[in-house]
Amino acid sequence: MASKVDSSHEFPSQIKRCLSSSKYIQLATCFHDQPHSSLMTFTYLPAGSAAPYEVEDCIILSTGENSKKYFNISSNPRVSLLVHDWTTNRQETDPDASSLYTLLYKMNQAQFSNTSVTLNGLATVLPKNSKEEEFFREKHLNTNDKGNTKQYVEGEDMRIIKIKLESARICDQRLNNVQKWNARGDETPF
Structure with missing residues (x-):
């Protein structure tokens, strides 16, 4: 695989x-x-969209104070994130479906299955009841306002976590290629 x-x-x-x-x-x-x-819902904030609290690209998550991830992040702020554009549907096509339907279904699945990204970063649990926490909580709620996700963002014990992104590996299946990125521009060993 090229890198x-x-x-x-x-x-x-x-x-x-x-x-x-x-x-x-x-x-x-x-x-x-x-x-x-x-597995988490998240909010991606591009560089400049979170001023005055963050100028670089960042990820916002929320979790309960009693969760294992909260405990782990409080003890070790280094995290890894995986995101991809693959469809995750294991459903087989209907055996009675037409061959055209089956062809279109498979083309549609293949069209979206290209990239996976592993990100490494430094997680910070934002100070409880701070203006910064409320700012990012609102951004997170606005991104994840569908369905029952509010229960995972609002609540007395729910904490907001900001992740500053430090490095990444971008895997493109179509090109059999891995691209590495580092926020400092340094060589990334893996």
């Missing part, structure tokens, strides 16, 4: 596209070499 490093500090467009079009992100935390993974 290249993006030496610019600019956040790659493939990551922006993937984050802007995805509803869920996989969050990985760790405490004493015990990893923990969670």
Whole structure:
């Protein structure tokens, strides 16, 4: 698999596209070499959209104070995130469907299955009841206002977490290519 490093500090467009079009992100935390993974709703805020609190691209999450991820982040702020544009439907096509329907269904599935992005960052639990926390909570609510997601953002024990993105690996299946990005422009070893 080919690999290249993006030496610019600019956040790659493939990551922006993937984050802007995805509803869920996989969050990985760790405490004493015990990893923990969670599927999360999230808010992606492009550079400049979170002023005055953040000037760079960032991810906003929320979690309860009694959750394992809250405990892990409080102990170890280094996190990893996985987001992709794959369709995750395992449903097979209807055996009675026409061949045209089956062809179109498979083309549609293949069209969206291109990119996965692994991001590494530093998570900060925002100070409780601060203006910064309320600012990001409102942004997070506005992004995730459909269905029953409010219960995961609002509430006395719900905390807002901001993740500053430090590096990424962008895997493009079509091109059999891995692109690396680092916020500082350094070589990323993996």
